[in-house]
Amino acid sequence: MTLERRDGRLYYYRSVRDGERVRKVYVGAGEFARICSETDVLQRTSRRAQRERERAELERLEGLVALVEEFSEAAQVLVTAHLVAGGYRKHKGEWRRARSV
Amino acid sequence: MSEDARGRLTELKVLSEKAGAGDKEARKELRRLVRASSPEVIAEASGIARRAEWMLVKIISAGEPLMEEALEERMQQMRSQIAGEDPTPLEVLLTERVVAGWLLVEVLEGLIAAQYQRDIKAHRVAPTYVIQQSRIVESATRRYLAAIRELVRVRKLQAGAPVQVNTQVNVLRG
Numbered sequence: 331m332t333l334e335r336r337d338g339r340l341y342y343y344r345s346v347r348d349g350e351r352v353r354k355v356y357v358g359a360g361e362f363a364r365i366c367s368e369t370d371v372l373q374r375t376s377r378r379a380q381r382e383r384e385r386a387e388l389e390r391l392e393g394l395v396a397l398v399e400e401f402s403e404a405a406q407v408l409v410t411a412h413l414v415a416g417g418y419r420k421h422k423g424e425w426r427r428a429r430s431v
Numbered sequence: 432m433s434e435d436a437r438g439r440l441t442e443l444k445v446l447s448e449k450a451g452a453g454d455k456e457a458r459k460e461l462r463r464l465v466r467a468s469s470p471e472v473i474a475e476a477s478g479i480a481r482r483a484e485w486m487l488v489k490i491i492s493a494g495e496p497l498m499e500e501a502l503e504e505r506m507q508q509m510r511s512q513i514a515g516e517d518p519t520p521l522e523v524l525l526t527e528r529v530v531a532g533w534l535l536v537e538v539l540e541g542l543i544a545a546q547y548q549r550d551i552k553a554h555r556v557a558p559t560y561v562i563q564q565s566r567i568v569e570s571a572t573r574r575y576l577a578a579i580r581e582l583v584r585v586r587k588l589q590a591g592a593p594v595q596v597n598t599q600v601n602v603l604r605g
Contacts, residue, residue, distance in 0.1 A: 380557070381557070384556075384557060384560040387542075387546065388560070388563055388564070388567070391539060391542065391564065391567050392567065394483075394486070394487065394490070394535065394538060394539070395535065395539075395567060395570070395571055397479065397482065397483035397486065398480075398483045398487075398531050398532065398535045398571075398574075399574070400432060400479055401476055401479040401480040401483060401527075401528065401531060402528055402531070402532070402574055402578065404432065404436075404440055404472070404475075404476040404479065405476055405524050405525060405527075405528045405578075406581070407440045407443055407444050407447070408440075408443065408469065408472060408473060408476065408521070408524060409521060409524075409525065409581060409585060410443075410444070410447045410451075411443040411444070411446070411447045411461060411464075411465050411469075412465055412469070412521055412585075413585070413588065414446075414447045414450045414451050414458065414461060415447075415450070415458065415461045415462045415465040416588075418588060419451050420451060425584060425588055
């Protein structure tokens with residue numbers, strides 16, 4: 331996005347991705363160019379802030395999950411240890427009594 | 432979790448794998464270790480669960496004492512209903528895992544629903560964000576269901592019954 335001044339007049343262009351290339355697309359001139367440029371800056375800032383909020387929210391959710399997960403994994407290790415010690419073995423995802431214990 | 436408890440868990444895991452593969456010495460050692468360290472590790476793991484639950488309750492109740500109390504009561508009811516009469520320490524632990532899993536799913540769904548109410552009207556939710564959120568909830572739900580299955584399995588094994596566990600989830604449209 332560029333706001334260019336030529337011969338004392340403002341021109342505004344937006345950058346548009348077209349496959350591998352980025353094209354410069356003319357938007358407008360004069361006061362209209364200035365308004366479009368400011369609107370784009372505002373929208374970009376707002377989008378960036380929103381992305382930041384989303385990232386923080388995802389981190390928060392993952393933090394909540396992590397604590398329960400830590401407990402859950404510990405419980406799983408204990409259960410497996412108890413069952414194996416008790417003479418069971420896992421076969422194709424199913425617990426079975428081991429033959430030679 | 433303390434370094435000591437972590438170390439014991441690692442030791443239990445390694446020995447379980449060896450014993451599961453047929454190592455008799457490892458099984459003997461595992462039995463000894465299970466007897467020696469289980470109560471302590473179970474207590475520590477339960478402590479983590481309680482901390483996690485406390486944090487989740489605080490979030491979902493948003494400072495409302497009545498809501499907080501209602502949730503605590505609900506969880507207590509769940510614990511006694513799921514664990515049943517005279518549960519073994521392992522059943523208590525697995526019950527706690529089910530309760531914590533349930534609460535986590537509730538909290539995640541609640542937080543996400545509240546956020547949608549705020550943001551969707553303003554057309555501010557990015558699709559990638561929605562996908563990531565859904566993955567988090569989906570994985571928490573999967574773990575919750577796995578916790579239920581594991582409790583059922585352990586119960587059946589302890590009762591000496593053959594084990595086959597099917598989980599069915601009915602989703603009702605509200």
